[in-house]
Amino acid sequence: MKKDKKRINWKHTFKNNGFMLGLILKACPGVFWLAMIQSVLSAADAFLLGTYLYKYALDALQAGKPLKTVIITLVCMALYSLLYILFSCFAVRYYKLKYPVIDAYIQSILSKKASSVDLKCFENPAFYDTYIKAIDSMNPYGVMYTAMGVISGVANIIAVGVLIVTINPIFLLLALLPLIYTLLIGKKRNRIGYEYDMRNKELYRQRDYVRRAFYLRDFSKEMRLTEMWRVMFKRMHDSISEMKETVRQYGYKLMFFRYLFDFIIRVLVGTATIIIAAFKTLVRKTMLLGDCFVVINSISGIAGNINWIGETLMNLDQNSLYIDNLRSFLEYEVQIAEDENALEVPVFEKLEIRNMTFVYEGQTVPALSNVDLTVNAGERIAVVGHNGAGKTTLVKLLQRLYDPDEGEILLNGVNIKNYRLSSYRGLFGIVFQDYRLFAATVAENVLLRGDITDEDRETVKDALKRAGIYEKVESLPNGVDSNVTKEFDSDGAVFSGGEAQKITIARLFAVKHEIIIMDEPTSALDPIAEQEMYRNMFNACEGKTVIFISHRLSSATMADRIYMFENGRIVEQGGHGELLSLNGEYAEMWHKQADSYADTEEATA
């Protein structure tokens, strides 16, 4: 797609790069302006000390100026340079202190956006690939350094260029040769480089995977117990052979283009300059020795500089691509958004799902179709079914992480879209199947917020007790204030799968919610712990509405009503007894699980 657009859209490119600079300017104007000033001063320094100094000295010597004047002038130039060094040391100091502040500014903008965009964005690999990678590869300082380089480069070219033109304009033409090469052939050269990289990208990925297989702990057992390592060796060998082939195909082409460039800039421009300068000085006698020296010494530098700026400007649009993504991420309009003026959630009476259908983006088969379901205050509802039947999707829709494609969800008879989002989500206490703990304290993990007070600590302790994990937490050096994970505390607590799940369950006890949703909350627990957990759960939720999702049917028996899902549809519903006597899908599933226990009781009776 990018390739069809042959012309660079300069306006757009500058706008994008300007956007990044704008972030720095907004976060910390001092850094921006200081950087701009520094680039001009540095150009002056480079010109004075790198070029002009010699011209002046040689001209003065030839003209026989008094030694004192010459030395004083030279020392003045050195003094300017010293002042510039002092200035740039101050600038570096300033940047170092301000960069973290700029980082924090940008982080706050991006993270606010990230935690408010619709969840579906995160589940969409394309979104993830473009936007999150854009954030990852975002480098405002890189853009700033490029801008500084261009400014000081242009300033230097002007200064040296004027000097050279006053000597003889023909040398400036020579200095333009590399740029002409880049403009004419650069594109082809870059394309070959790009093709080479593309060919290798996949192969690198394979090679890296093989390497991971050999060092990651996850693989270590299988690698020792099976002979998969042979397969991995073969993969490595294959990918390296293919890479050798790519080198054979592209190596000489790359060599040709890079050589041509070096030949032009070093041999052609350099030698031609020397020969012309020598000719003018020696034969024509139209050039002074000082000029001759200046031209010979500065021509390669300025030619390289001109070329660098040309290439940088040409490549600006490459940066521009990720900035495009970044900007559209920031401008992304959240579909499920917080609306301050929307309704506050009333006392919960009834939740109804009416004829709801939902299709995940990019899929054709609905994850849920024509679902009708009612939950009254105080009821215990079980949602059961095989893996992939749509149970977890239902939970996400209930919590308004997604909106249905068809049908509606009503709370006390009002469509949930009419309620303020955070107020509505606050209705639910949820334990997910794929629960996560944060690298924060235990108390923060339980309450899911910061600013823990002493009162909060008591609440947390109580919740942990009920979740059956307080003993473990109490044994930690800092109790509920202990850090979880070793992420940034080497003494941080590490919980096993079952323990971590208990902590997430404690979340339900700590904060009062009207509706509790448990999505397979016991998958990581052993049977006794599971039983205890349910007992606690139901005691704590006495009088509350509970929706629980499980494929272990033993827990479903405690429900007032059971919904059996299959392929996104509700196939059966009713009490446990009703469903058993229906002798349908539910009954079949139940018997498969129960039979292995059922006939044993006689042996013990």
Place this chain on the structure above:
Amino acid sequence: MKKEKTNKKKNKHNPIRVSKNIWFMLRYSFKYAPSYTFVTLGEAFGRGAWHIIHVLYIKYLFDAIEAGVEFRTILFWSLLVAGYDTVFELFNKWRLEVYVRRVRLILHEGVQSELYKKAMELDQCCYDDPEFYNDFIWAIRESDSRVVEIMEDFSIFINRVISSTVILGVLAAMDWIVAVILLVSVGLGFVIMNKMNKVNYEMEEELNPINRRLSYVDRVFYLQDHQKELRQGGIAEHMRNDYQKTTGTKVAGIKKYMGRIFALNFAYSSLLDLIPSAGITIYLVIRYIVDSALSLGAFSASITASFKLYWMISDLGSYLNKFHNHSLYIEKVRKFVGYEPSIKGNVTDVPMFESLSIKGLDFVYPFAKDKPKTLKGIDLEIKKGEKIAFVGYNGAGKTTLIKLLMRLYDATDGEILYNGRSITEFDPGEYRKHIGAVFQDYTVFAATVAENVMGGEYTDEDEESVMSALKAASFDGKLKQLPNGIHSQLTTEFSDEGVGLSGGESQKIAIARVFARPFELIIMDEPSSALDPIAEYEINQSILTNAEGRTVIFISHRLSTTRMADRIYMFDAGEIIESGSHGELMLKNGKYAEMYRAQAKKYKNQSMI
């Protein structure tokens, strides 16, 4: 504090150690790409010659112009120099774009193969030792880029040493004072640079935990895993505030070092930016005027040479620094390459399985010595054809015992006998060929279904075994949906067309592994944890039918799965507390019975309705 100091000392390598380490790495290049040395030396000498030619050429040029030598002579020499440039550049580009690219690959394959083979010899316990594991990851992960980088750096280093020696000689011959000024200022520059590195290092050390905190918060916001929780409660706000607060700490931390960094930075820049350019020019101008013997050619050549020299020597300094870092890295590689595996054995002729007995076995994880024993006084006996179940709560030691049976670890005390012989006598690779195990934390590789099932390379003769193994693991339904059948690539690691399997489906692949080869003993560690009830039921039935005649060890905390075992071992806190058949244990009315009833009750009562 004291401890920190000694630690730091350990991180400092003296030049001898550095050279030994670099030498260690260079040997790989001699071994796998011997021509590399010659090409490198060729480039170094060619470049050295290039530098001399240029300095002498500049001297000649200006002297000739000043002396009014005939233009044709100048033209001749200029073209000759250009000719050398043309040829040398061609050689150099060939080296960089073609030769080095190829050598990189050759070195990669050679070195990685050696390291991987060594990695396979590592004992499983190495993965439990965080320090060793981190070093090991570092050694392997960077081996690819590092090995070549070290060779390249070394070749540039040689190049610089040769070139700068040559130029120094030329320069000293023209004007020894310039050479001395340069050497002194560059020498001082080194000292300051060294000091600056130390301060920077100290600062980085202090900022490290702060930066880790910042990057964690960043990660949390963009990782898919945490998104649902971030939309609940105030944790997102809390994380953001944390970032701002931590930034404040970071700035304060940087401020502490800024005074020293500023002073050193200023000293370094004024020394190295001013002296070689303005300083030497002023000196030469004075000399040129005072001493009429100095020609314009010598003046220009001195300036050119001192620039080259200054640039090369300061570059040399950065390479010394790099070598020190390389040395730290190589030390890790050597530690890992020099590791002697403790799990080994000489007997390669392992007989068919008859019996397994465990006598008085104790086990502590090697890197958890201060912790209580994971297994205590285990005694058990398994005969050919038996179906054995290990049950018990999470963390009771069941999985650990399996790891010992597979010889991923060796017992701390007591022994495991295979057909009456200690398993430590056998070569671990050969021994493991008799036992097939599925672990709770199974891994599916980015390879074809067939390779995954064979647990290794697949040939057409294996087709039947793979098909029947997949059927036994009830994967045949899913298999029909796969575009390329058993040759479908699993995971999207390598290609977007790769098949992503669900947890349950992956587990079935792992289970199929034990059926694909004629293992005499099969171990199933929670084989159905990711499966729904119907799939679990099917798998259990199928395991029983397919394992007929073979010996099976089951681990599960779903007791319905383990009921049919010939003998059940109940584990609690690392010990076997009960053993016997299901009936016996129920009669005994102990812990097993309690656990069993807890699970069965819910199903039972309700079924009676």
